[in-house]
């Protein structure tokens with residue numbers, strides 16, 4: 001299989017790699033770059049666990065070819081905490097007992113971040129809609145919804 005050069009930023013850091021044509025971004029991030037914060041669940045676009053943000057949009061890395069990400073700005077949960085300080089969403093998930101397993105939570109966090117980046121004061125319906133593609137088989141979604149709303153409230157207090 002032909003190798004293709006691809007350059008992008010990952011959580012603000014410049015990356016340059018050769019990937020085999022047809023490699024998914026999920027595989028490239030985990031196996032070539034070592035960003036294990038991105039999780040593969042279904043590998044067919046139905047669970048949301050592999051969600052990342054590409055140029056501001058929430059995308060499924062299992063359905064995205066790495067070679068299409070040239071010049072893109074990619075964000076994953078590995079880049080959420082800065083300088084050892086949790087992102088407000090991570091703090092809200094932690095304090096609200098919204099995270100249970102490591103598979104669904106990274107995708108939930110990225111879906112929530114994509115929402116708050118474009119809509120800092122979402123309604124409950126906005127939140128439910130934003131995480132509609134993210135499946136959790138065990139928690140029930142209420143603590144997750146509450147954590148996202150709580151992070152939005154904390155952000156608006158901090159911004160005031």
Ligand code: FES
Pocket residue numbers: 039040041042043044045046047048049050051060061062063
């Ligand atoms: S692993 Fe990508 S949607 Fe499930």
Ligand code: FES
Pocket residue numbers: 099100101102103104105135136137138139
């Ligand atoms: S807590 Fe991760 S799938 Fe339910």
